[in-house]
Amino acid sequence: MLRMVSKRLVMAVPSLIGVVIVTFLLMRALPGDPAAYFAGPAATKEAIEQIRKNLGLDQPLIMQFGRYVGDLARGDLGNSLTTGQPVATEIRTRLPASAELTLLGLLVSMAIAVPLGIAAATRPGSLVDHTCRVLATAGVSLPVFFTGLILIYVFYYLLGWAPAPLGRLDIFYSAPPQVTGFYLIDSAIAGDGEVFLASLKQLILPALTLGIFSLAPIARMTRASMLAVLASDFVRTARASGLSPMTVIVTYAFRNAMLPVVTTLGMVFSFLLGANVLVEKVFAWPGIGSFAVEALIASDFAPVQGFVLTMAVMYVMLNLIIDILYGLIDPRVRVEA
Amino acid sequence: MTDIPVTIARPSTGLGALVRHARYVIGENRVTGFAFGLFVLIVLAALIGPYVVPYDPLASNTAMALKPPSAAHWFGTDQLGRDVFSRVVVAARLDFFIAVASVVLVFLMGGLAGVAAGFFGGWTDRIVSRIADTIMAFPLFVLAMGIVAALGNTVQNIILATAIVNFPLYARVARAEANVRRNAGFVLAARLSGNAEARILLGHILPNIMPIMVVQMSLTMGYAILNAAGLSFIGLGVRPPTPEWGIMVAEGAAFIVSGEWWIAFFPGAALMIAVFCFNLLGDGLRDIIDPQRRT
Numbered sequence: 001m002l003r004m005v006s007k008r009l010v011m012a013v014p015s016l017i018g019v020v021i022v023t024f025l026l027m028r029a030l031p032g033d034p035a036a037y038f039a040g041p042a043a044t045k046e047a048i049e050q051i052r053k054n055l056g057l058d059q060p061l062i063m064q065f066g067r068y069v070g071d072l073a074r075g076d077l078g079n080s081l082t083t084g085q086p087v088a089t090e091i092r093t094r095l096p097a098s099a100e101l102t103l104l105g106l107l108v109s110m111a112i113a114v115p116l117g118i119a120a121a122t123r124p125g126s127l128v129d130h131t132c133r134v135l136a137t138a139g140v141s142l143p144v145f146f147t148g149l150i151l152i153y154v155f156y157y158l159l160g161w162a163p164a165p166l167g168r169l170d171i172f173y174s175a176p177p178q179v180t181g182f183y184l185i186d187s188a189i190a191g192d193g194e195v196f197l198a199s200l201k202q203l204i205l206p207a208l209t210l211g212i213f214s215l216a217p218i219a220r221m222t223r224a225s226m227l228a229v230l231a232s233d234f235v236r237t238a239r240a241s242g243l244s245p246m247t248v249i250v251t252y253a254f255r256n257a258m259l260p261v262v263t264t265l266g267m268v269f270s271f272l273l274g275a276n277v278l279v280e281k282v283f284a285w286p287g288i289g290s291f292a293v294e295a296l297i298a299s300d301f302a303p304v305q306g307f308v309l310t311m312a313v314m315y316v317m318l319n320l321i322i323d324i325l326y327g328l329i330d331p332r333v334r335v336e337a
Numbered sequence: 338m339t340d341i342p343v344t345i346a347r348p349s350t351g352l353g354a355l356v357r358h359a360r361y362v363i364g365e366n367r368v369t370g371f372a373f374g375l376f377v378l379i380v381l382a383a384l385i386g387p388y389v390v391p392y393d394p395l396a397s398n399t400a401m402a403l404k405p406p407s408a409a410h411w412f413g414t415d416q417l418g419r420d421v422f423s424r425v426v427v428a429a430r431l432d433f434f435i436a437v438a439s440v441v442l443v444f445l446m447g448g449l450a451g452v453a454a455g456f457f458g459g460w461t462d463r464i465v466s467r468i469a470d471t472i473m474a475f476p477l478f479v480l481a482m483g484i485v486a487a488l489g490n491t492v493q494n495i496i497l498a499t500a501i502v503n504f505p506l507y508a509r510v511a512r513a514e515a516n517v518r519r520n521a522g523f524v525l526a527a528r529l530s531g532n533a534e535a536r537i538l539l540g541h542i543l544p545n546i547m548p549i550m551v552v553q554m555s556l557t558m559g560y561a562i563l564n565a566a567g568l569s570f571i572g573l574g575v576r577p578p579t580p581e582w583g584i585m586v587a588e589g590a591a592f593i594v595s596g597e598w599w600i601a602f603f604p605g606a607a608l609m610i611a612v613f614c615f616n617l618l619g620d621g622l623r624d625i626i627d628p629q630r631r632t
Contacts, residue, residue, distance in 0.1 A: 014470075016474075019471070019474050021471075023483070137616060140616060142609055142612075143566055143567065143570075143586070144567070145586060146605035146608065146609060149593050153596075153598050156594065157593065157594060157595075157596050157598075271476075272476075273478075274479055275478070277482065278478075278567055278570060281570070281571055292482065296482065296573065297572050299490075301487075304483060307483075311475070311476050312474055312476070312480075
């Protein structure tokens with residue numbers, strides 16, 4: 001098991017190197033002169049020259065890359081032009097908001113998609129099956145920002161059930177003392193039921209939006225792999241031995257069917273992390289996505305670069321975790337490694 | 338006619354045969370037929386939309402601002418009194434153009450690189466696969482954001498970014514298909530008759546994997562539209578007052594909380610229908626051309 005994990009860790013290294021190279025090249029591809037760009041529109045010629053020297057832009061490309069990697073190793077992602085704050089600090093304080101939202105979104109979609117997929121597979125051709133298929137096709141067709149807006153219109157404007165879509169917590173409440181940065185967990189630790197409920201209310205709609213968006217691939221995969229497993233010999237044997245249908249589905253089929261679903265999670269995360277940016281914009285969520293969007297509009301490049309890098313590193317790590325998880329669930333992978 | 342791609346790659350010539358084949362494809366599956374109808378509608382809107390809409394999509398009329406849908410303004414009017422229906426119809430051209438352009442571009446980049454990788458193997462294969470892997474290491478929409486930010490905030494760069502993030506998909510499919518055929522009988526025959534490798538690649542392998550690539554293109558077309566609309570929703574690429582579905586939803590978003598739903602709803606619905614139509618069409622095409630991959 002340990003060997004499998006370390007082997008997989010080594011395999012993640014080229015991806016990380018690729019990610020760092022691409023983000024470096026993205027900065028180099030800035031239109032015009034990066035020094036003039038970082039100096040701002042009002043800078044004099046001397047100031048631009050000074051900045052060029054400070055940024056090391058007068059050195060050969062390979063030296064600049066070395067410098068960039070050195071900065072990264074020290075956790076330095078540069079400074080934001082608009083706020084003057086270090087990008088790394090900004091991303092660190094905003095990351096929990098995004099992570100809480102994304103993880104809850106994933107939980108929501110798993111909670112809907114997995115039972116739906118199983119129900120569809122056990123009764124092919126039934127109403128549930130058709131619902132599953134329609135939902136799976138409709139889910140990928142829905143622009144995630146559009147779903148969010150419709151949910152806001154229905155649940156905030158028409159029904160008045162949801163709070164105003166303005167961030168993580170209503171202004172009447174103050175944030176719980178920071179432990180994990182996840183408001184739900186922090187308020188639970190602090191034993192503050194009121195704040196817990198308030199932050200849950202703010203979370204429901206954006207999490208549901210993300211959930212609807214990522215539901216399709218999970219439901220589709222669950223249905224397909226469940227169908228394959230239900231047709232296999234060991235399920236036939238289990239049925240022939242007179243086990244109840246529930247036992248066959250839950251203990252025999254479900255555990256085997258989950259393997260391909262876990263693999264799809266990698267793709268689902270790619271969707272989720274991207275959709276997260278749009279959902280944060282719709283719900284004024286103070287996460288790293290909206291941070292990057294604000295910086296983009298202001299042509300402030302360092303935060304965008306830091307954001308792309310953070311997201312990519314997180315994505316590589318998530319894929320790593322998924323693979324290790326796969327090894328834990330499926331003993332065969334362990335033996336082969 | 339339905340099982341092996343090779344037969345599709347050599348269609349009988351003449352307009353009559355083409356129409357017969359198209360009718361067969363549409364009639365085969367009712368859902369595909371429906372999607373094809375929608376597709377024709379979108380293409381029509383893109384082609385003649387600007388000439389048939391009742392109002393100028395850019396003309397503002399503050400006296401008529403924020404009016405709900407009515408007989409005069411089917412989809413209502415926005416905050417500047419512009420007719421939402423006219424804007425939604427006119428926007429079809431730009432959205433459709435972005436999607437088609439990016440899909441064609443990624444076909445040229447990813448398709449050709451993938452075919453070369455699968456056919457030649459060795460270093461070509463290693464380089465192409467490495468590039469594809471590196472792109473796959475990013476959450477795709479995030480990478481697209483970074484590319485547009487770095488190259489500059491224009492529609493061309495949105496097209497380029499959408500093409501780049503789809504590169505791995507095309508490269509992988511093309512690579513796998515070319516790899517299977519690299520030593521097929523017809524390739525050996527072509528080589529024996531003295532064709533150069535490049536000629537075999539472009540004249541023999543590529544036409545044979547075209548059907549699968551066409552399915553791939555129609556399947557990613559929906560994603561391309563979504564991606565481009567997402568980028569313009571966060572303020573990249575298309576600039577107001579240009580009518581484009583993503584940016585129209587973004588403009589209408591501010592009015593959702595005060596109940597003016599129609600400004601964001603109709604362009605969002607148009608976007609959704611377009612993506613839905615391309616996905617259905619792609620699925621239908623795949624079922625017909627490549628039935629083994631039916632899910």
